[in-house]
Amino acid sequence: MAIHKENDAQAAPPAAAPQPAARRLAPLAALRPFLRPHLRLILLALVALAVAAGATLVLPVAAREIVDHGFDANAAAHIGRYFFGFLAVSVIMGVASATRYYLVSWIGERVVADVRQRVFSHVLSLSPEFFESARTGELLSRLTGDTTLVQTVIGSSASFALRSIVTTIGALLMMAITSPKLTGLALLSVPVVVVSIILLGRRVRGLSRAAQDRIAETSALASEVLNSMPTVQAYTHEPVDRERFSAATETAFTTGIRRTRVRAVMTAVVIMLVGACIVGVLWVGASDVLAKRLSSGQLLQFLLFAILLASSVGALSELWGEVQRAAGATERLMEILATTPLIRAPSQPLRLAQPVRGAIEFRQLRFSYPSRPEHAALADFNLSVAPGDAVALVGPSGAGKSTVFQLLLRFFDPGAGQVLLDGIDIAKLDPSELRAQISVVAQEAVIFAGSIADNIRYGRPEADDAAVQAAATAAAADEFIRRLPLGYATLVGERGITLSGGQRQRIAIARAMLRDAPVLLLDEATSALDAENERLVQQGLANLMAGRGGRARTTLVIAHRLATIQKLKRIVVLDQGRIVAQGDHAQLVRDDGLYARLAALQF
Ligand SMILES: Nc1ncnc2c1ncn2[C@@H]1O[C@H](COP(=O)(O)OP(=O)(O)O)[C@@H](O)[C@H]1O
Ligand SMILES: [Mg+2]
Secondary structure: OOOOHHHHOOOOOHHHOHHHHHHHHHHHHHHHHHHHHHHHHHHHHHHHHHHHHHHHHHHHHHHHHHHHHHOOHHHOOOHHHHHHHHHHHHHHHHHHHHHHHHHHHHHHHHHHHHHHHHHHHHHHHOOHHHHHHOOHHHHHHHHHHHHHHHHHHHHHHHHHHHHHHHHHHHHHHHHHHHOHHHHHHHHHHHHHHHHHHHHHHHHHHHHHHHHHHHHHHHHHHHHHHHHOHHHHHHOOOHHHHHHHHHHHHHHHHHHHHHHHHHHHHHHHHHHHHHHHHHHHHHHHHHHHHHOOOOOHHHHHHHHHHHHHHHHHHHHHHHHHHHHHHHHHHHHHHHHHHHOOOOOOOOOOOEOOOOOOOOOEEEEEEEEOOOOOOOOOOEEEEEEEEOOOOEEEEEOOOOOOHHHHHHHHOOOOOOOEEEEEEOOEEHHHEOHHHHHOOEEEEOOOOOOOOEEHHHHHHHHOOOOOHHHHHHHHHHOOOHHHHHHOOOHHHOEEOOOOEOOOHHHHHHHHHHHHHHHOOOEEEEEOOOOOOOHHHHHHHHHHHHHHHHOEOOEOOEEEEEOOOHHHOOOOOEEEEEEOOEEEEEEOHHHHHHHOOHHHHHHHHHO
16 A cells, blocks of 8 residues: 555645645646647546546456455356456556547647747747846746646646546545445544655655755756866866866755655655554454455455555645646746737837838937946937948947947837937837848857858848859858858858858858848947958958948948048947047047047057
C-alpha cells in the first residue's frame, strides 16, 4: 500500500490548505480561452476517462467473484466465463486509457503551441522600453520553460488528476459498500496520516523552493561566464569562475540534501503509520472472515479497493505540486500577454500622401528615457529637414544624436513637442507605415542566419534576384559577394561564414538600398571600419543617399569622424541634448565653438 507514499512527501494533498491553494491555482483560469476551441475533444476525453475509471473499479469485484465462486467444484465449467470477463474489462480499460491519453496530449500540445505563438507575437509588438527592463534570457525561458510546464499540466497532469479523483471517490464508495465497518476503521486512521503529511510537507516545500533558487543561481552564473568566454580566458579568470561555480553548486547540493533528509523522514513516518493502519484493519478483517461475517473474496475486494485508493491519493498529492508550478508559469505568461505596448497605432491612423517626400521636422521636442525620467536626453530640440536634404548630427558621445533617430522611428514618444513627417505628426500614423518610410544603417550591421540574398531582402522579402543584385552593386558589395563560394546563396550568420566588418556594413547598405525608403538614417555607419573599408562603404553610402531617378533621400547622418560629413552643407552640433550650433564646416570652424574643438582634435 505504500507504493505512492513517497510522493505524498512532495506536497500535502489538496485538503491541506484550501484557502491559499485556491488563490494559487486561479491563474490557470487564464487558459480557458485557449481551451475553449477544443471543447468537443475535452468532452470526448472525459468520456474515455470515465470508461477507463469504471473498468478499473470493476476489476476488484471480478476478483472477488473468482475467489468466492470460481473455485467451487460445480463452477469448474463456468470458470472460463470469469476469465473472459476479466479479459473484456482489460480490453475496454486499455482502449479507453489510450484514447484519453491521446486526446489529452493532443489538447496539451495544441494549447501550448497556441500560447507560444501568442506570447511571441505579443512580445514582438512591445515597445523598446519593455526590452530595456526585460532580459532576453528570461523571456526565452518563459517562452520555452514556462509553456512546457503548462503543457505538462494540460497534457497529462490534468487527466491523471481527474482519473485519480474519480478512482479515489469510486474506490472509497466501493470500500464502503464492501464493508462499512472496515472502511470506517480505515478512515479513522486518515487524519493521523494527513496531519503528519501537512506538517512535514510545509517544511519540504520551503526547502524545495530554496533548492530551486540555488539551482537558478548556478545557471545564472554559468550563463554569464559562458557568454563572455573570450574575456574570461583573456583575463585568465577561469580559476575564479571555477571556484565560484563550485561554491554555488555545493550550496545547491547542501540545500537539496537538507530537503531530501526531511523527505526521507517523512516517507518513513508515513509508511510506518500507513502500515500500522493496514495491519489493524486487516486484523479486524481477518477475524471477520474467520467468524464468517465476511467472505474471503470480500476481504480481497476491500483490500484491492484500498490499494487503488492509496495509489490515487498518492498520485494526487504528487500532481498537486506540478499543478501549482504550472499555475505559476501560467501567471508569468499571462503577465507578458497583459503588457500593453506604450507605442500603439491610433484607432484612426492618418495616411501619408503618396509619394512620400520625406520632409522631417522636430518641433519643440523634449524627451527623457523612461529609465531616467529626471535626465533630459533631448530638450528644446527644433530641426527641420527638407525632402532630399542631408543633415549631419555631430557632438560628443551621449549628446543625444541616436536619441533623435529613436524618436523619428517612434520607438519612444516625446515628453513634449512633435515629430512630423511630410507635415503629419508621426503619433497620428500607424507606426508600421511610418517605419516603412525609413531605412537605418547603424554602426553594427546585424546579419541574420540565412543566405546573403536573404539578408539583403530583409526589408523587402518579395524583391527578385535582379533587384537584390542591383542593390548589392550600388552598395559596392556585388564584387565580394561574387567571390564567395556560393555567391548570393552563401550562408552567413550563426552557422554560416563570417564576414568582415566592412562586408557586413555593405550588406546592410544593400539592405537599405533595396528597402528604397525616402528617409535614410545613418548612425555612425562607418565608425567601426578601417580606412580601406571605409572608402568602399562611403561609396555605397553616397549611392544610397543619392536615391533613385534624380530624387535624393532625406538623410540624417550621425558621424563620429568629421571627415565623413565635412562636405555636407548643414551640420548640426548637439551637446547635452541641445542644439548648440549649426552651419557648414567652414562656418562652424570659424565660430570656434564645440565643433571647432572636435575638429581640432581630429584634423
Ligand atoms: N535606452 C536608454 N535609456 C536611458 N538612457 C539612455 C538610453 N539611451 C541613451 N540614453 C542616454 O541618453 C543620452 C543621449 O544618448 P544617445 O542619444 O545615445 O547619445 P549619442 O548617440 O549622441 O552618443 C545619454 O545621456 C545616454 O546615456
Ligand atoms: Mg549614438
